[in-house]
Amino acid sequence: MTIMMLRLGYKYQKFQDRLATCVVYFLTFLTVLPLFLVVGYIVLNGFRHFSLDLLIKNPAPVGEAGGGVLNGIIGSVIIIVIAALMGIPIGVLGGVYLAEAKESRFKHILRIAVEILQGIPSIVIGIVVYLLIVLPMRGFSALAGGVALAIIMLPVIVISTEESLRLVPHELKEAGIALGVPGWRVSLFVVLRTGLGGVISGILLSLSRIAGETAPLLFTVLGSQFFSLKITQPMAALPLQIFNYSISPYPEWHSIGFAVSFLLLIFILTINIMTRTVIEKMSYKRR
């Protein structure tokens, strides 16, 4: 009797275990389902319309077939480079400050500010940059777009830098200090150097985040049909081209929109793969 009850109890436990496993698998499936739907849809529709012309030609005038998005590729690269030149140094130094400086009221406020900044919708940042740069400069420009994207990437870099530097063992820092090295040199050449893998992967993630931003660019870069290298002028950018082609009434433009989406997806995927590699290769491993 008792043995039978034990056996029943055991079977019930086993059933519970199976059930829990099924639920977890199902929820995992639900989580990745949208990813596969979106990526699959873009790959299916985008790859079909993908061609070499897309990469080496500028957009065709309305009514003409063909054309590419070379101006958007170059424009996106220029805008991202502008953003990176501003966002990376400020973000990394801010992260070093938060991780290394003594606790103070200023540091406390700074940390809260960074967290708030991270939560601000990108379109709001676009409007602010529009008011602060586009209006005074009397015109949309790639520069303004770069500033907007720099503001968006800033909190991502600050937070990831701070977190990777906090993982650097305290003993290494003490080793530097005990050698008679000034604190700021230890922060830069020991702590930042040791945590560099994490810092770089944070930078790459922030780049992939801003690569697809559209809303702030609408207010700042505006977009352009033409090829331009002038950073004080409106410029084309891939996300803007996706936006414009997709809301157009022409089926051919829709397909170009998908093809450009596919291109952007590849771009972001490449950055993410690079990030993984950096994390694996450079991250500090404890013995």
Next chain:
Amino acid sequence: MKEDGMKESFIIQVRGLFAYYGRNQVLKNINLNIEENKITAIIGPSGCGKTTLIRCFNRLFEMAPDSSSSGSILYKDNDIALHDPIDLRREIGMVFQRANPFPTMHIYNNVLAGYHLNGRHLKKSDADRIVEETLKKAALWDEVRDKLFQSPQRLSGGQQQRLCIARTIAVCPKVILLDEPCAALDPISTYRIEELMLTLKKDYTIVIVTHNMQQAARVSDYTAFLMLGNLIEFGLTNQIFTSPKNKRTEEYITGRFG
């Protein structure tokens, strides 16, 4: 202890030192003298303030949040509180409990870290010479001469600890503080480090914190016994281990507690 006329040979003199973490008193009125070119061991049960005491010597203690201290420590007859801490730490080097070579530098650069991190560039010939001489002094040269440009993390724990000693002596300090340098090492590595200390004694003053009483007895000239932040007894190692004056010292070294 020596008479007053020999005062010059005390490289570090501790005068009425109190130290606190927040409101917690960790050192209570410590008075002791460290003699030049001798090995002074600091022993005592866990939490007695041994590490805190030597971290006061190179002013690493004051870096800890909430720390404060009173009293004075004289280094070469000058109060260290008036000394630039950066310069002081170049004169008083430190080796930590866990070997902590810089993982981002190869062995060669680890030895020269004290120069490189301070932005001092050495001529290649000078750098090569310093690395070789220092690693020889640290009794590590024969083991690493063929892998100077490899990561220090491939070395054994004992080798890493000797690399840390090399890194410390490369910048030519006068005093070396060792904070339980053998705590994580096997007996053979420990033996090698002890041998190394005895040879280094010629050129440096050594202060070693240790849990291991045999180690203190084997290598040190003087021994200080600390308990709960008080300096219970300080004197020649021989005397402390053979005829301790204080009952608590006797109980500790005979293993009755601690």
